[in-house]
Amino acid sequence: MPVPLLDLRAQHAAIRDEVVRAMMEVVDSQHFILGDQVERLEAEVAELSRTRFAIGCASGTDALLLPLRALDVGRGDEVVTTPFTFFATAGTIHNVGATPVFADIDPATFNIDPAAVRAAVTPRTKAVVPVDLFGQMAPLEDVAAAAPGLPIIEDAAQSIGARRRIDGAWRMAGEGATVGTFSFFPSKNLGGYGDGGMMVTQDEALAARLRRLRVHGGAKQYFHDEVGYNSRLDALQAAVLRTKLPHLAGWSAKRRENARFYDGALRGIHYVRTPVIDPANESIFNQYTIRVERRDELQAYLKAREIGTAIYYPLPLHLQPCFSYLGYRRGSCPEAERAAGEVISLPIYPELSRAQLEEVAGAIRTFYGD
Ligand SMILES: Cc1ncc(COP(=O)(O)O)c(C=O)c1O
Numbered sequence: 081m082p083v084p085l086l087d088l089r090a091q092h093a094a095i096r097d098e099v100v101r102a103m104m105e106v107v108d109s110q111h112f113i114l115g116d117q118v119e120r121l122e123a124e125v126a127e128l129s130r131t132r133f134a135i136g137c138a139s140g141t142d143a144l145l146l147p148l149r150a151l152d153v154g155r156g157d158e159v160v161t162t163p164f165t166f167f168a169t170a171g172t173i174h175n176v177g178a179t180p181v182f183a184d185i186d187p188a189t190f191n192i193d194p195a196a197v198r199a200a201v202t203p204r205t206k207a208v209v210p211v212d213l214f215g216q217m218a219p220l221e222d223v224a225a226a227a228p229g230l231p232i233i234e235d236a237a238q239s240i241g242a243r244r245r246i247d248g249a250w251r252m253a254g255e256g257a258t259v260g261t262f263s264f265f266p267s268k269n270l271g272g273y274g275d276g277g278m279m280v281t282q283d284e285a286l287a288a289r290l291r292r293l294r295v296h297g298g299a300k301q302y303f304h305d306e307v308g309y310n311s312r313l314d315a316l317q318a319a320v321l322r323t324k325l326p327h328l329a330g331w332s333a334k335r336r337e338n339a340r341f342y343d344g345a346l347r348g349i350h351y352v353r354t355p356v357i358d359p360a361n362e363s364i365f366n367q368y369t370i371r372v373e374r375r376d377e378l379q380a381y382l383k384a385r386e387i388g389t390a391i392y393y394p395l396p397l398h399l400q401p402c403f404s405y406l407g408y409r410r411g412s413c414p415e416a417e418r419a420a421g422e423v424i425s426l427p428i429y430p431e432l433s434r435a436q437l438e439e440v441a442g443a444i445r446t447f448y449g450d
Pocket of ligand 1: 140264275276
């Protein structure tokens, strides 16, 4: 039985009428850029994230770039981040002219290790960018304590709606950071029908600057206080996302249910380690990522059985050729390097049937001769 890594058509089929109606309303209005739909989505995402402000932009990448600019991060500055993430997290730091400084990960959760953050901070550090990887929030309170007084840009591209218990209270992804960032790339738990992103913050002045930066830096059209970007969210994407948003909690709950199935079905296979979710966290399982031995062989075996998997991420960012100028070597971030050789992400999307889940778990068990 084929089990794709992700089947967006299954989700679309369930909401097709709603989405098409919402999109046609935008088409009939002929108002395509920013505007009412985007403002409404911003209000809804701010409510979900329990932040005062939300600012839509063109992608999850720009959602990182604009706050770096808004915090005046640039040439001569260092920004501490994780090497085990999607490229955009560090690419944007480079693109504002600053230096990415990589702090190794906690091998249990794959998220940045606060002790490594503490060791990486120097007088030149201007910000820290932890990532809420695979749907699980980073230990933000410990990251903040490790970098006292420094702004935190929380890359929550994979974690909209995730939460973490901090000092006895639930905190939403994005809520406690200087700026939290989301991606609406189609494969995310809340995915658009194209690119899109959003930034959330509690800081009014920062929100105003982010809003300016997404329209070439001008608060008033044709008058520019600074040079910004064209990074607007379009109304069609906002209409799609607004249709999907009420389903998000249910979809993420279904992913957690699927994760529980795998946790049970893969238990006891000597060569497999199922994901570790920090007891303080509620993950949205954008990915279900296990560690295994003979990873590449397993992937080929599953592929031959039409089971889709992915390696997030095969080469940590400190070892990417484009960052060779930074001088990192193999061994600089040993945990990220080990993870890159062992991880494999399994299908986890909400519409998976029980039979498909059993197919995946059964194939892994058979591969290891269990
Ligand atoms: C951790 C992380 N950061 C940033 C991004 C960039 O988002 P986008 O693809 O929407 O630009 C992504 C997603 O692709 C991501 O997973």
